[in-house]
Amino acid sequence: MVELPEVARRCLSRTAACQGHPDAELLTAFVEGTLARTHRDDLLNHLVACSDCNRLVALIAPQHEVSSVVQSVPARRGWFAWTPLRWAGAAAAAAVIVSAIWVGRIDEPAAVPASPSIAVQKASVPSTTARLSPVPAAVQPGKPTADKRSQPPREFAKSPALPPSIAPVAPATPTFAESRPAVPGNVRDQSAFQTSVISGVNPQQELPLSSAEPLHRPPKLDAAPVIKPEVPAAPARATGPVWSVSDSGVLQKSTDSGRTWAAVPVPARAPLRAVSVLGQDIWIGGDRGALYHSTDGGQGWVSVTPISDGKTLDADIVRIAFSDPGHGWVATRSGAIWTTRDGGATWSLR
Amino acid sequence: MTGTPKSAPNGELSQVGSTETDPSPGRLSGLDALVSDLFAGSGAAQFGLSLELFTGILERVAAKYLQPDAGEATTREFLSTLHVQELVLARACAAGNDAAWEAFLLRYREPLYEAGVSIANDYGIGRELADSLYADLYGAGSSRGVSPLNSYMGYGSLEGWLRTIMARSFIDRYRSERRLVSLEEESEEGLQFAAPPPQPVASVDPRLEQATDDALKALDAEDRFILASFFLHGRTLAELGKILRLHESTVSRRVQKITASLRKQILRGMMSRGMSRRQADEALQTDVRDLQTNVSARLQENLQETPDQPSYQQKPNTPKAEDDH
Numbered sequence: 001m002v003e004l005p006e007v008a009r010r011c012l013s014r015t016a017a018c019q020g021h022p023d024a025e026l027l028t029a030f031v032e033g034t035l036a037r038t039h040r041d042d043l044l045n046h047l048v049a050c051s052d053c054n055r056l057v058a059l060i061a062p063q064h065e066v067s068s069v070v071q072s073v074p075a076r077r078g079w080f081a082w083t084p085l086r087w088a089g090a091a092a093a094a095a096v097i098v099s100a101i102w103v104g105r106i107d108e109p110a111a112v113p114a115s116p117s118i119a120v121q122k123a124s125v126p127s128t129t130a131r132l133s134p135v136p137a138a139v140q141p142g143k144p145t146a147d148k149r150s151q152p153p154r155e156f157a158k159s160p161a162l163p164p165s166i167a168p169v170a171p172a173t174p175t176f177a178e179s180r181p182a183v184p185g186n187v188r189d190q191s192a193f194q195t196s197v198i199s200g201v202n203p204q205q206e207l208p209l210s211s212a213e214p215l216h217r218p219p220k221l222d223a224a225p226v227i228k229p230e231v232p233a234a235p236a237r238a239t240g241p242v243w244s245v246s247d248s249g250v251l252q253k254s255t256d257s258g259r260t261w262a263a264v265p266v267p268a269r270a271p272l273r274a275v276s277v278l279g280q281d282i283w284i285g286g287d288r289g290a291l292y293h294s295t296d297g298g299q300g301w302v303s304v305t306p307i308s309d310g311k312t313l314d315a316d317i318v319r320i321a322f323s324d325p326g327h328g329w330v331a332t333r334s335g336a337i338w339t340t341r342d343g344g345a346t347w348s349l350r
Numbered sequence: 351m352t353g354t355p356k357s358a359p360n361g362e363l364s365q366v367g368s369t370e371t372d373p374s375p376g377r378l379s380g381l382d383a384l385v386s387d388l389f390a391g392s393g394a395a396q397f398g399l400s401l402e403l404f405t406g407i408l409e410r411v412a413a414k415y416l417q418p419d420a421g422e423a424t425t426r427e428f429l430s431t432l433h434v435q436e437l438v439l440a441r442a443c444a445a446g447n448d449a450a451w452e453a454f455l456l457r458y459r460e461p462l463y464e465a466g467v468s469i470a471n472d473y474g475i476g477r478e479l480a481d482s483l484y485a486d487l488y489g490a491g492s493s494r495g496v497s498p499l500n501s502y503m504g505y506g507s508l509e510g511w512l513r514t515i516m517a518r519s520f521i522d523r524y525r526s527e528r529r530l531v532s533l534e535e536e537s538e539e540g541l542q543f544a545a546p547p548p549q550p551v552a553s554v555d556p557r558l559e560q561a562t563d564d565a566l567k568a569l570d571a572e573d574r575f576i577l578a579s580f581f582l583h584g585r586t587l588a589e590l591g592k593i594l595r596l597h598e599s600t601v602s603r604r605v606q607k608i609t610a611s612l613r614k615q616i617l618r619g620m621m622s623r624g625m626s627r628r629q630a631d632e633a634l635q636t637d638v639r640d641l642q643t644n645v646s647a648r649l650q651e652n653l654q655e656t657p658d659q660p661s662y663q664q665k666p667n668t669p670k671a672e673d674d675h
Contacts, residue, residue: 004581004609005616005634011562012578024514025415028506033595034431035505039415044571048578052521058585059469059517060510061592248595265430269507271595 031061245272276320285317306338306347377412392434397442411503437504444500465513469520483516558633561619573608
């Protein structure tokens with residue numbers, strides 16, 4: 001590792017004095033990569049000078065998968081140090097990569113898992129659904145109480161270390177464990193967290209649920225799908241703008257064939273990892289099951305939560321492919337593949 | 351946080367998010383459609399939050415994070431990125447809504463425990479941290495019964511925000527425990543000894559410092575952050591990678607690139623100030639050799655805490671320039 005000149009250390013250390021600290025909101029948005037540019041520069045300048053916040057940021061930064069392909073830097077020595085040869089090598093490598101991507105794209109439709117038996121079964125038994133708008137909450141507001149703070153509604157957990165004066169105690173109410181399973185059993189009832197309509201979509205729109213119908217478990221695939229999560233999503237081909245997802249999980253659009261890119265605001269809470277574009281029909285996916293659909297070229301986004309056989313897609317999405325607006329599949333890091341044949345209204349898990 | 355949320359008798363929100371700052375009225379004018387969409391998607395209705403109150407919350411958030419002269423496009427973009435569902439949930443919890451607390455516990459109980467254990471690197475302490483945070487969130491830790499959830503603005507995710515609050519709490523606790531550490535322990539760690547008085551610094555050519563200052567100012571904010579974090583604050587490449595969402599080796603290459611570029615810029619700056627290349631090289635080398643002790647003092651000075659905020663720096667910063675010789 002190269003060393004920083006001592007004078008640079010000295011000058012760095014006095015670049016700015018700590019004048020107050022940024023609030024938790026800004027620090028959180030920073031580590032999540034959603035901080036606005038103006039706020040980000042100010043915060044970075046603060047983090048240069050403030051050891052406290054610098055450490056705090058390191059502590060709260062979430063562990064995440066890095067999607068960029070890492071290659072060692074070749075040392076500059078020997079015959080390869082000849083500049084024209086290096087350029088030729090780079091050009092050859094680029095050609096190989098482009099060819100590989102091209103071949104991969106040609107092969108993609110064949111990789112969409114679909115067996116005739118499953119197709120027949122799914123047509124006859126629509127076992128899965130996806131909800132595209134909030135539904136009435138299963139959790140009803142509680143009864144009026146004189147002072148709700150005096151009696152916490154649920155016990156978070158009993159901690160012997162907490163002094164009695166501040167520890168939440170709920171003697172008259174059931175504990176969390178008693179009242180509700182630790183793992184959400186009925187995720188469909190938690191509509192507030194499942195879906196969101198951000199803009200340009202009728203909030204009342206709701207696709208029919210088929211929870212009353214018998215659930216069907218599709219057969220398991222013998223071989224897990226081959227997924228390469230390290231490979232960043234390549235820019236999707238489109239006749240108009242070109243779309244891609246950056247290494248930091250930001251959706252980008254280029255209207256000049258990739259020369260310049262602009263970030264596209266997306267209501268995703270997690271870093272994005274995959275994008276699929278078919279004209280105005282765009283699907284994007286990211287960590288923790290973040291899946292969004294736009295039918296108007298990215299103006300408005302609808303959060304989609306695929307559900308199949310009571311299972312919800314909550315794993316990291318690493319690949320999305322749609323052959324037409326109706327048919328497509330979503331692959332997760334865990335190797336699961338979710339397919340839809342009706343534009344995301346219903347899904348099946350394989 | 352100066353607001354005092356009131357809990358309505360029916361558990362609905364009457365004055366959620368009382369003002370920290372008075373929002374300028376009409377900041378969201380012209381954005382009614384967007385606000386309505388956000389309201390519909392936030393699930394606010396299930397907690398009894400009206401569109402009017404919801405708009406008020408958004409106005410406060412915008413007033414806090416946007417410039418007063420921010421245009422409609424900027425405001426629209428900012429509002430679109432807010433975590434409105436979580437914002438509404440937090441405000442409903444702060445107002446004492448039972449349904450909101452149920453939803454909160456259902457969603458954040460386990461992640462908070464996991465975050466606590468991850469931050470404290472200890473199962474027991476981590477769970478204790480999470481429990482303490484819950485007590486604080488519920489308002490039990492405040493004499494006025496005000497929940498910190500009322501200060502959540504939806505800029506970052508609620509889970510990330512809770513993690514940040516918990517990390518701060520952990521650091522504060524660490525600090526307070528460091529204050530109470532026995533002299534014997536302090537002696538073992540060598541912390542009770544006052545730093546030796548700074549050695550007189552060899553006079554440095556002012557052109558060197560000017561050139562360095564200029565070169566640092568010319569750096570991108572993120573590059574400056576990388577340099578300071580790595581060389582001053584003792585962050586590891588892995589930590590920086592985690593913060594910047596980059597691979598460790600990418601960070602390593604960036605550190606090397608920035609440092610090499612900085613050296614060049616400093617040399618160029620000195621030469622533009624009338625020094626020959628050899629003189630500039632010598633000035634840079636001389637500085638590295640002679641100012642070793644002073645750097646430590648400077649670093650200590652920079653990292654020094656205010657009296658009520660003693661340092662919680664665990665990793666000593668190790669000046670590395672001596673490796674050059």
